[in-house]
Structure formats: C-alpha cells, structure tokens
Amino acid sequence: MPMLTITNSQIVTPQGIIEEGTLTIADGRILSIEAGRSHNSPGIDVLDGKGLTALPGFLDLHIHGGGGSDTMDAFASDALKNILRTHANFGTTGLLLTTMTQSQELISHALAVATQAVKQGKEFCPEGAQALGIHLEGPYISPKRPGAQPAEYVRDYDEDEFGRWLEIVSGTMKRITIAPERPGGTELLAACRNAGIVVSLGHTDATSAEALDALAKGATSATHLYNAMPPLHHRTPGATAIFLTDNRAMVEIIADGHHVAPEMIDLALRSKGVEGVILITDAMAGAGSGDGQYDLGGNAVTVGDGKAVLADGTLAGSILTMVQALRNVRAWFPRLSWNDLALLTSGNAARHMGWENKGRIAPGADADIVLLDNNLNLQQVYIAGQRIR
Ligand SMILES: [Zn+2]
Numbered sequence: 001m002p003m004l005t006i007t008n009s010q011i012v013t014p015q016g017i018i019e020e021g022t023l024t025i026a027d028g029r030i031l032s033i034e035a036g037r038s039h040n041s042p043g044i045d046v047l048d049g050k051g052l053t054a055l056p057g058f059l060d061l062h063i064h065g066g067g068g069s070d071t072m073d074a075f076a077s078d079a080l081k082n083i084l085r086t087h088a089n090f091g092t093t094g095l096l097l098t099t100m101t102q103s104q105e106l107i108s109h110a111l112a113v114a115t116q117a118v119k120q121g122k123e124f125c126p127e128g129a130q131a132l133g134i135h136l137e138g139p140y141i142s143p144k145r146p147g148a149q150p151a152e153y154v155r156d157y158d159e160d161e162f163g164r165w166l167e168i169v170s171g172t173m174k175r176i177t178i179a180p181e182r183p184g185g186t187e188l189l190a191a192c193r194n195a196g197i198v199v200s201l202g203h204t205d206a207t208s209a210e211a212l213d214a215l216a217k218g219a220t221s222a223t224h225l226y227n228a229m230p231p232l233h234h235r236t237p238g239a240t241a242i243f244l245t246d247n248r249a250m251v252e253i254i255a256d257g258h259h260v261a262p263e264m265i266d267l268a269l270r271s272k273g274v275e276g277v278i279l280i281t282d283a284m285a286g287a288g289s290g291d292g293q294y295d296l297g298g299n300a301v302t303v304g305d306g307k308a309v310l311a312d313g314t315l316a317g318s319i320l321t322m323v324q325a326l327r328n329v330r331a332w333f334p335r336l337s338w339n340d341l342a343l344l345t346s347g348n349a350a351r352h353m354g355w356e357n358k359g360r361i362a363p364g365a366d367a368d369i370v371l372l373d374n375n376l377n378l379q380q381v382y383i384a385g386q387r388i389r
Helices: 077-088 104-124 159-169 185-195 208-216 238-245 262-272 322-332 338-353
Strands: 003-013 016-026 029-035 044-048 053-056 058-063 092-099 130-137 173-178 198-201 250-254 277-280 292-296 299-304 307-309 369-372 378-383
Touching: 003 029, 003 338, 003 369, 016 338, 053 338, 058 077, 058 130, 058 277, 058 322, 058 338, 077 092, 077 104, 077 130, 092 104, 092 378, 104 130, 104 159, 159 173, 159 185, 173 185, 185 198, 198 208, 208 238, 238 262, 250 262, 262 277, 262 322, 277 322, 277 338, 322 338
Parallel strands: 003 044, 003 053, 058 092, 092 130, 130 173, 173 198, 250 277
Antiparallel strands: 003 016, 016 029, 053 369, 292 299, 299 307, 369 378
C-alpha cells in the first residue's frame, strides 16, 4: 500500500486547526491526521509542507469550461479532460460539468460525453479534477432572465425531452438549475426529486411566493445569487429576498468582483451565515486561457479586463478560478477564518450535494487537498492522494 505523508504544515479540519501537523495518505484516502512532525520511515514518501496551510480541495458546482474548452462543444472527451486539468491546476479537485441552454440535440450530445467522463470516475483524467456529475443549467428557465444563455433555446419543461436526458445520463445528472414559476415547474421539480437531482433556482423571475413554493417542494439552493434573478426591491422583494432569508436555500456566489459587488456578497454572508454560501466560478472556456474570442454554448464571447462579455456587454460566465475566488473573499472580508474559507470553497458544496467523503480533511475522507502559502498562492494540489501540482 503506497503511503504518503505531508508533514510540517498547518491543517484546517472541521474540528479546528492543527498548527503543525502531519497528514498520512494511503490508497487515495486520508489515513490519519496527527499533531507534530513525522519521522522518516521506510516505504513512506514524506513531503515537507513547511509554511503552508492544508485545506480540502476546492469543489466547483457550476463550471462550463476552461483552458479554451467548453462543456457544450466537448464532442471529444479530450475537451473535458482539458477543462478538468485546467481547473485542477487552480486547486479544484472535484466539479460538476455544467451544460448550457441549447437545442435538444446539442444538450443530448454534451450529456452523453459528460456521462462517460463521470462514470469513469478518477480514471477518466487522473491528473485533473474529478467530474463528480452533471449540472444541467437550463433550458427550463425564464425567458425574462436568460443572462448569457442563448434566449432562442429557452423553453418550458418538456416531459419527453427531460425523460430522454434522464436515460442518457443514467444517474450522473446531480444538479439542475430551473425557473420554478414557468409552466411545468411543479412537474419538473417532482421529476428531479424522483431522480435524486438537487434542484437549484436560477435564471428565474420568481416572486417571493413562487420562490417559497419551490423551496417547499424540495429546491435547496439558488444559482449565482443576484445574477439572472429579480434584484432586491423594498416593496417587491422577489425570489432574491427569499433566497437570502430562508434557511432551506443555500446560495451560489460568483466572487470575481464583476458579477456581484462585495457589499452584496457581505449581505449574503451575514444573512445566510458562512455555512449557507457556496463559492462557484461559473467559468467559461477563457478561464486559465488568456484574453481573446471564445464560444459559450453558441454565443460569441470576448474575454478581457478580467471578465467575459457578449457583444452587448452582458456578462457571459466568468474567467474566475476557485483559488482566485478564495483570495477575493479573503481580501474583501478579512474576518473570514481558515475554517470559513474551507466551508466556502468546499465544505458547504459537499454538504449541499451529500458528498460525505469530500469537502473536509478528516480520517477516511478522500485525499483531495490543496496547500496554500500565507499569500493564498497555491503551492501543492493532491487529488485522490496523487500530487498533480
Ligand atoms: Zn447562469
């Protein structure tokens, strides 16, 4: 049994911080966590983590692309591998491949390719983030709030179409973004519940009553809070006010400094508590790939000045990485502790999705670990106990 220890680093665990500890990893899992340094023993690889802090690997529940590749144009599994490798290099160790609103044919194809990647598990791309499932974003969303989703393909729930997709994904669709107020919303929520799919509300024009109704019917989160939903208004609060105040909903936030002002992220952190906020990237092909022209689910996108926009200036996904999201929130909110940062970048996502072996550094958990220096620069990344950076 190949063993590895990472010694001499600060370790952030759900029970608290171990200032100078040793992590022992075997067979892709964390075997033990101990205070103090490890001593060399034969047959064990020892890595020195001096001056570094170990956090659980980042989990990204909403990501469209990276490294020049997009989930929707992933006709070859090489494109998906490129996305997984690119984001692993920025500390993401597990993610949900997220589709875009498109024709039935294109979504079917993307789902088929992504399903193969998810089914192969860690073997699909050992040096990349693990594809933990599919997040279907659209097409059953509100035509009033498409954001950068191609509006011509936005449609109401179609039982036959969705049934076909459920067959294609054979259990790998783990999460969906829907507008619950649209015709068929109640049936769609029920179909998702039956299939064990986590329902997130987004690209929605729901009133507060409609949002409450969807939470009562089993929805458990809001997709990129504030973006593509009615803005807060003191006389017409709308879905956003419910997402902020109802404990049944967790909220995704794109913390790139372009999608949401830091003051509004602060409002979310204070309303939901740190445990209720999930940082996501909503990254598109330009993430980790530089400025230029890209495609996002059929729309032409220009990347520059740290953002991705359509021709009319609409934000079109982000070029954010999880480690940059972590640096941003730490800079805006110095009060956040290491444990808070771990919850925001992995722990909350794992709890939301029911992934018991992810999002925490604990004996028995998967050895998905990132090591950061004090400036929050990524120094080492481990996926299933393998160092990939
Ligand atoms: Zn979106």
